[in-house]
Every structure is written in structure tokens, then in C-alpha cells.
Amino acid sequence: QGVGAQVRLEDLPLRADLRGKSPYGAPQLDVPVRLNTNENPYPPPAALVADVTAAVAAAAADLHRYPDRDALALRADLAAYLTGRTGVALTAANMWAANGSNEVLQQILQTFGGPGRRAVGFEPSYSMHPIISSGTQTEWVPAPRDESFGIDVPAACALLASLGPDVTFLTSPNNPTGQSLHPDEVAALVEAAPGIVVVDEAYGEFSSHPSAIRLLDTHGDKLIVSRTMSKAFAFAGGRLGYLAAAPAVVDALQLVRLPYHLSVLSQAAARAALRHADATLASVALLAAERDRVMAALAAAGYAVVGSDANFVLFGRFADAPRAWRAFLDRGVLIRDVGISAHLRVTVGTPEENDAFLAAATALASTEL
Numbered sequence: 550q551g552v553g554a555q556v557r558l559e560d561l562p563l564r565a566d567l568r569g570k571s572p573y574g575a576p577q578l579d580v581p582v583r584l585n586t587n588e589n590p591y592p593p594p595a596a597l598v599a600d601v602t603a604a605v606a607a608a609a610a611d612l613h614r615y616p617d618r619d620a621l622a623l624r625a626d627l628a629a630y631l632t633g634r635t636g637v638a639l640t641a642a643n644m645w646a647a648n649g650s651n652e653v654l655q656q657i658l659q660t661f662g663g664p665g666r667r668a669v670g671f672e673p674s675y676s677m678h679p680i681i682s683s684g685t686q687t688e689w690v691p692a693p694r695d696e697s698f699g700i701d702v703p704a705a706c707a708l709l710a711s712l713g714p715d716v717t718f719l720t721s722p723n724n725p726t727g728q729s730l731h732p733d734e735v736a737a738l739v740e741a742a743p744g745i746v747v748v749d750e751a752y753g754e755f756s757s758h759p760s761a762i763r764l765l766d767t768h769g770d771k772l773i774v775s776r777t778m779s780k781a782f783a784f785a786g787g788r789l790g791y792l793a794a795a796p797a798v799v800d801a802l803q804l805v806r807l808p809y810h811l812s813v814l815s816q817a818a819a820r821a822a823l824r825h826a827d828a829t830l831a832s833v834a835l836l837a838a839e840r841d842r843v844m845a846a847l848a849a850a851g852y853a854v855v856g857s858d859a860n861f862v863l864f865g866r867f868a869d870a871p872r873a874w875r876a877f878l879d880r881g882v883l884i885r886d887v888g889i890s891a892h893l894r895v896t897v898g899t900p901e902e903n904d905a906f907l908a909a910a911t912a913l914a915s916t917e918l
């Protein structure tokens with residue numbers, strides 16, 4: 550049925566290392582309470598929507614032309630935003646942007662990883678790091694976290710020195726477990742690692758720790774800090790990720806980026822959204838307070854709760870995590886089975902969504918899951 554339906558994936562001349570793999574992605578299900586992909590639960594304010602709409606309308610008049618390939622105006626705005634948050638005087642030359650931080654990470658691996666090269670990350674962590682490594686044919690070497698999902702920094706430094714990775718991933722706060730690294734710890738790890746170190750700060754705005762961006766002046770020969778507008782910034786649908794680094798690193802990335810990768814519409818929409826940063830980020834304190842409430846309530850219901858510095862909470866312990874995930878779904882609450890045995894991850898939502906989740910969690914606490 551349908552054109553080409555007789556062609557089977559297993560008969561295609563697929564790269565050997567992609568055979569038998571499944572695409573990454575959480576189930577996108579239409580249920581009342583969706584707490585599975587770490588988005589900001591609050592829709593953008595009306596003024597932001599109006600501003601994005603007007604900016605996109607104006608940009609549409611130029612749709613017959615390619616966009617600014619270097620996205621210079623957007624990069625200047627991103628630099629101003631990060632400078633305001635961190636106090637580090639960044640300029641457009643320090644910034645790079647792409648369609649989500651996943652694309653940023655892919656460009657980093659295309660530039661600094663690749664065949665014959667090695668990437669290391671401390672697991673469990675964001676599972677796209679090994680997937681993007683594999684997609685760029687970079688060898689992935691998992692390194693361990695301790696029992697409470699933190700990184701034993703001296704041990705990790707020794708490991709990095711001996712493994713000699715071309716690219717090291719540090720996720721802070723770590724998805725899906727929630728711990729942050731202090732910049733002093735990041736500095737020690739960057740000094741121990743021989744190659745590029747990517748600090749993935751997708752959840753940086755939620756963290757109580759300062760950003761690793763303050764290390765760029767001293768460690769810019771190896772450090773890249775990646776960020777995204779998808780999480781705290783309430784712009785997941787807009788697809789805008791970015792990084793801060795030394796200008797030479799940004800120059801290096803130009804060697805692999807596709808020309809005109811960021812559409813004129815994306816650039817205009819992101820710039821408009823950035824003008825409303827203060828209003829959007831007003832939700833961060835609220836979400837952090839809700840996170841603390843969710844953690845306390847889960848603990849009170851008898852769950853083991855992993856302390857989080859982000860907008861999600863890993864909790865357990867379940868005899869059968871996939872079955873427990875299904876039990877939450879049956880109660881209209883979609884959370885995430887991240888593949889860590891005995892644990893599930895819940896994104897912090899609005900107070901009403903969190904109440905619905907906690908009601909399900911409390912009801913399920915007494916059952917055999």
C-alpha cells in the first residue's frame with residue numbers, strides 16, 4: 550500500500566553501525582498531563598506571542614532571499630542575554646546558534662569528533678550525547694557516576710587523563726538525574742581532559758550554581774558551554790540552541806555548519822522571544838519552588854527521591870519501572886522512563902499538573918510496582 554511500501558528498511562544499504570537501531574524520542578501522546586520532556590509548562594506571554602508574530606511577518610517580506618548565514622544580530626542578542634545573566638562580557642563572536650542545542654552538539658562533534666576520535670560522558674546522562682556521537686562516527690566511551698549520580702571529580706579527572714577523549718560531555722544540571730557541577734569542579738575537569746569539554750547547560754537557568762561561562766576567559770582553548778531556549782525559555786517549539794565559546798571555536802564550527810541552517814523566520818522569532826526574557830524567566834523561580842514541593846511530597850509518600858537542581862525529578866524505586874510508567878499513564882499522567890532501572894523521571898509542571906501527578910504517585914505508592 551502506498552508508493553514504495555514494498556521497500557523494506559532492512560534491505561537498504563544502511564551503514565552497518567545504524568542497523569537494528571531505533572530513533573530517539575519520547576512518546577508524544579495526547580493525555581491530560583504531559584510531564585515527560587522537561588519543557589516550561591507555561592505558554593509564552595501574550596506580548597511575546599504578538600512580538601514574535603510581528604517579527605515573523607516582517608521577516609516574511611524577505612523570504613525570497615537567504616537568511617543572514619552568520620545570524621549576527623541574533624548572536625549579538627544571545628551574547629547580551631548571557632552577559633546579563635552571568636556578568637561575563639560576551640560578544641557575537643563568542644556565540645553560535647543552531648536549530649536546537651542538539652544541532653549545536655552535532656556540529657561540535659562533526660568538528661572535534663569523528664572517525665578515529667573518542668567522546669566520553671558520565672552516565673546516566675542525556676542519551677542524545679552517545680547517539681550524536683554514533684551519528685558522527687565518534688567512538689562513545691561511558692564513564693561512571695557515583696551512587697547518588699554525582700561525579701567524583703578527582704576520580705573523573707584521572708579517568709579523563711587516561712582515556713584521552715577528544716570531546717568530553719559534562720551535563721550540568723545533569724539530565725535525567727538533576728545534579729549540577731560547580732565551576733571550580735568544571736575547571737578541574739577541563740584541566741584534566743586533553744580535548745574539548747562541552748558543558749551542556751540546557752537547564753542552566755534552573756540551577757543554583759553559577760554557569761561555567763565564567764571559565765571561558767581562562768579555559769577557552771578547550772571549553773564550550775551549550776545552552777538552549779527550549780527549557781526555561783519556553784521556546785522548545787521555536788528550536789533555538791546556542792553556545793558560548795572562544796571566537797576561534799566558533800570559527801572552527803563554520804567548517805561544518807550547513808549554509809543558511811537557521812531560517813530567517815527562526816532568527817526573527819528567537820530575537821523577538823529574547824526581548825521578553827524577563828517575563829519568560831519569571832516562571833523559573835516558580836518552577837524551582839514547585840520542584841521542591843514535588844520532591845518533598847514524593848519523599849513523604851515513601852519514594853526515593855534524587856535531589857534535583859533542574860525542572861525535573863528522578864524518583865523510585867520501582868520493581869518494574871516500565872510497568873510503573875504505564876500505571877501513571879493509565880491515570881492520565883505521562884512521565885518518562887529514561888531507562889535507569891527502578892526509576893522514572895517527572896518534569897515539573899504547573900501546580901495543577903503537579904497535583905495531578907502527586908495524586909497518582911500517592912495512589913500508586915501503596916501498590917506493588
Ligand code: PMP
Nearest residue numbers: 649650651675724751777779790
Ligand atoms: N541537552 C540536554 C541535557 C537536554 O535535556 C536536551 C533536551 N532534552 C537538549 C540538550 C536538547 O534540547 P534542544 O535541542 O531542544 O535544545
